[in-house]
Amino acid sequence: MSANIENIKQNPLNDKQLLKGRSKNVMQKYGILLVLLFLCVLMWILTPHFLTVTNLVNIVRQMSTIGIIAIGVTPIIITKGIDLSSGSLVALVSVIVASFAQGNYPLLIPILMAVVVGVAVGLINGTIIAKGLLAPFIATLGMMTAARGAAMLYSDGRPIGGLSESFKFIGQGTILGIPVPVIIFALVGVATWIILNKTKIGKYIYAIGGNEHAAVTAGINVKKVLILVYAYAGLLAGLAGMTLTSRIASGQPQSGLMFELDAIAATVIGGTSLFGGIGTIGGTIIGALIIGVVNNGLDLMGVSSYWQQIVKGAIIVAAVYVDSRKNRTK
Amino acid sequence: MKFHKSIVIILSLIVSLVLSACNRGEQVAGGSDSKKVIGIAEANMSNEFITYMIDAMKEEDKKHSSDFEFVYTDAQNDSAKQMNQIENFISRKVDAIIFNPVDTVAAVDIVSRANEAGIPIIVVNRTFDGVDKATAYAGSQSIESGLIQMEEVAKQMSGKGNIAIMDGEMGHEAQIKRTEGNKEIISKNPDMKVVLQGTAKFSRADGIKLMENWLQTGEKIDAVVANNDEMAIGAIMALEEAGKLDEILVAGIDATPAGLEFVKNGKLKVTVFQNATGQGKAAIDLAVKAAKGEKVEDQIIPYELVTKDNVDEFIAKYNK
Numbered sequence: 001m002s003a004n005i006e007n008i009k010q011n012p013l014n015d016k017q018l019l020k021g022r023s024k025n026v027m028q029k030y031g032i033l034l035v036l037l038f039l040c041v042l043m044w045i046l047t048p049h050f051l052t053v054t055n056l057v058n059i060v061r062q063m064s065t066i067g068i069i070a071i072g073v074t075p076i077i078i079t080k081g082i083d084l085s086s087g088s089l090v091a092l093v094s095v096i097v098a099s100f101a102q103g104n105y106p107l108l109i110p111i112l113m114a115v116v117v118g119v120a121v122g123l124i125n126g127t128i129i130a131k132g133l134l135a136p137f138i139a140t141l142g143m144m145t146a147a148r149g150a151a152m153l154y155s156d157g158r159p160i161g162g163l164s165e166s167f168k169f170i171g172q173g174t175i176l177g178i179p180v181p182v183i184i185f186a187l188v189g190v191a192t193w194i195i196l197n198k199t200k201i202g203k204y205i206y207a208i209g210g211n212e213h214a215a216v217t218a219g220i221n222v223k224k225v226l227i228l229v230y231a232y233a234g235l236l237a238g239l240a241g242m243t244l245t246s247r248i249a250s251g252q253p254q255s256g257l258m259f260e261l262d263a264i265a266a267t268v269i270g271g272t273s274l275f276g277g278i279g280t281i282g283g284t285i286i287g288a289l290i291i292g293v294v295n296n297g298l299d300l301m302g303v304s305s306y307w308q309q310i311v312k313g314a315i316i317v318a319a320v321y322v323d324s325r326k327n328r329t330k
Numbered sequence: 331m332k333f334h335k336s337i338v339i340i341l342s343l344i345v346s347l348v349l350s351a352c353n354r355g356e357q358v359a360g361g362s363d364s365k366k367v368i369g370i371a372e373a374n375m376s377n378e379f380i381t382y383m384i385d386a387m388k389e390e391d392k393k394h395s396s397d398f399e400f401v402y403t404d405a406q407n408d409s410a411k412q413m414n415q416i417e418n419f420i421s422r423k424v425d426a427i428i429f430n431p432v433d434t435v436a437a438v439d440i441v442s443r444a445n446e447a448g449i450p451i452i453v454v455n456r457t458f459d460g461v462d463k464a465t466a467y468a469g470s471q472s473i474e475s476g477l478i479q480m481e482e483v484a485k486q487m488s489g490k491g492n493i494a495i496m497d498g499e500m501g502h503e504a505q506i507k508r509t510e511g512n513k514e515i516i517s518k519n520p521d522m523k524v525v526l527q528g529t530a531k532f533s534r535a536d537g538i539k540l541m542e543n544w545l546q547t548g549e550k551i552d553a554v555v556a557n558n559d560e561m562a563i564g565a566i567m568a569l570e571e572a573g574k575l576d577e578i579l580v581a582g583i584d585a586t587p588a589g590l591e592f593v594k595n596g597k598l599k600v601t602v603f604q605n606a607t608g609q610g611k612a613a614i615d616l617a618v619k620a621a622k623g624e625k626v627e628d629q630i631i632p633y634e635l636v637t638k639d640n641v642d643e644f645i646a647k648y649n650k
Binding site: 047048049050052054055058062065152156157158159161172244247248249250252253254255257295296299300302304305306 | 547
C-alpha cells in the first residue's frame with residue numbers, strides 16, 4: 001500500500017500508475033466483501049432470523065443514512081481530508097427541513113432547503129480548508145460545534161413535528177417495493193462512483209490525495225477541487241438529514257449524534273486510506289453494510305447493549321486488519 | 331492580500347460574536363449591587379424537558395425581578411463544565427444557587443462546596459444519593475415514573491405477557507431508575523417476563539431500528555415499555571409499518587407534545603407526565619425564599635399517569 005502511494009507521489013498524473021492504484025483498490029474491495037459475506041454467514045448460523053428478505057431490507061434501510069453520509073465523506077478522505085461536521089449538519093438540516101415540511105409548502109421546498117443548507121455548510125468548510133486557513137480536522141470540528149448550536153437555536157432545542165404526508169414519503173415510502181431511502185442511497189452511490197471513476201474531477205481527487213504539491217505542479221486547480229469535494233459532502237449530508245427527518249417524521253436538533261464517526265468508520269472499513277489517494281465507493285458501501293449487519297445481528301441475538309459496543313469496536317478494528325493483511329500478502 | 335482579508339473578516343466576525351454574547355450575559359448578570367443574585371446551573375439546555383423547565387423558571391423569575399437577578403448557565407451535559415460554573419457562582423458570592431445536576435455522582439461534591447461557602451443550594455429535577463445535604467430539592471422521584479408506567483401496563487395487560495424494555499442512553503439516571511421501576515413491578519407479576527431489552531438511546535430513529543430488529547427475532551412480544559416517549563414513538567412507527575401495532579401495547583414516559591399526540595390517537599397506550607413547569611416554578615420559589623434567609627423544605631412534584639382518558643387535560647397544559 002505504501003509503495004502504491006509512492007508511485008502516485010512520484011508521478012501524480014501518470015494514467016498507468018493511477019490504473020495500477022485502482023486495480024489494487026479492486027483487490028481491497030473484494031477483501032472487505034469477503035469480510036461482509038463472512039459476517040453474514042456467521043449471523044445466519046447464530047440466528048435463524050437473520051436471513052429473511054424483510055430483515056435484509058431493514059439492514060440496508062437502517063444503514064442508508066450513514067451510508068449516504070459516508071459516500072460524501074469518501075472523496076474528502078481520498079484528498080487526505082476529514083469531515084467531522086456531518087452529524088451536526090444532519091441535525092441542522094433536520095430542523096430547517098422540518099419547518100418547511102409543515103403545512104402547505106410543495107414537496108420541492110423542503111428538498112431544496114436540504115440541498116441549499118447542506119451545500120452552504122459544505123462550501124464554508126471547503127473554502128476555509130482550500131484557502132489553507134485551517135486544517136480539515138479543525139475547520140470541520142468548529143463547524144460540528146457551530147452547526148449543532150445553530151440547530152438548537154433554530155428549533156429552541158425542541159423537536160419540530162406535524163410534517164406533511166407528502167414529505168413523509170421520502171423516508172417512509174416505497175417504490176416497487178424498495179424503500180425510498182434505499183433508492184436514494186443507491187442513486188447517490190452510482191453518481192459518486194461515476195464522478196470518482198469517469199470524470200476529470202475524480203482523477204484530480206485521487207491525485208490531490210496522492211500528493212497535493214505534485215497536483216498543483218501538474219496544473220490542477222486544487223483549491224477549486226477541494227471546495228467542490230466539501231460542498232458535495234455537505235450536499236449528501238443534507239440529503240441524509242432530509243431522509244432521516246422524513247423517516248422519523250420529526251425534525252430533531254439532537255439527531256445525527258456521532259454520525260460523522262460512523263460514516264468515517266464505514267469509509268475506513270471500506271478500504272479508504274486516511275493517508276489519502278486510495279478509496280472506492282463500492283468499498284464504502286460495503287463498509288456501511290458491515291456496520292449495519294453487526295448492529296442488526298447483535299440486536300437479533302439479544303446481546304446486551306454494553307457488549308454490543310465492545311463487539312462493534314472489535315469488529316471495526318478486525319475488519320480493517322484482515323483487509324490490510326490481505327493486501328499485504330497479495 | 332486575499333488571504334489577509336479573509337482572516338480579518340473571520341476574526342472580526344468572531345470578535346463581534348463574542349462581544350454580542352458578552353453583552354447579553356451582562357444584561358442578565360450585571361446591574362445594580364442592591365439586588366440579590368441567584369445563579370442557575372442548568373444541566374443541558376438542549377434537552378427538551380429542560381427547555382420547558384427553563385420556560386417556567388423565566389416566567390416565574392419575572393415576579394421577583396425588582397429584587398433579584400437571575401443568571402442562567404448551561405453545562406451542555408458536561409459535568410466538569412458544570413463544576414466550573416458552580417465554582418464561579420461561589421466565588422461571585424451569589425445569594426442562592428439552583429442546581430440541575432449533570433452527573434448525579436459528582437453532584438454530592440458540588441453540594442458540599444456550596445454548603446462550605448454558606449450559599450443555599452436548591453437541587454432541581456434530578457435527585458441523587460446525598461441530595462438531603464442540599465438546602466432543598468424540587469422535583470420528582472425518577473423511579474416513580476417507571477413504577478407508574480409499568481403498573482398501568484400491567485393493568486392493561488391483566489398482569490400477564492412478554493415485555494420488551496427499551497432503555498435510554500445507558501448509565502443515564504433516567505434510564506437506570508425508570509428501568510429499575512419497570513422491573514420492580516414486573517417481579518411482582520409472576521405471569522409477566524422481560525423477553526427483550528436493548529438501548530435506543532432516548533432517540534426516535536434508534537427506536538425504529540431496534541423495534542424493526544426485535545420484530546425479526548420471532549420472539550413473542552406483548553408490550554414495549556420505553557424509557558421515554560421518543561423511543562416509544564419510534565417503536566410505534568416500526569410496528570405500524572409491519573402492521574403489528576394492534577397486537578403490541580406501547581408505553582412511554584415524559585408526555586411530550588408529540589407523545590401526547592400519539593396518546594390522543596390511541597397508538598401510545600401509556601405515558602407519564604413529569605411536570606416541567608411545576609419543577610421550574612418550585613425551584614425559583616425555593617431559591618428566592620432561601621436567599622432571603624427563610625426556611626425551605628423539599629418540594630416533591632408528583633408524576634402523573636396519562637392515558638387516552640385524561641390526555642386532553644395534558645395537551646391543554648402545553649397550549650396555554
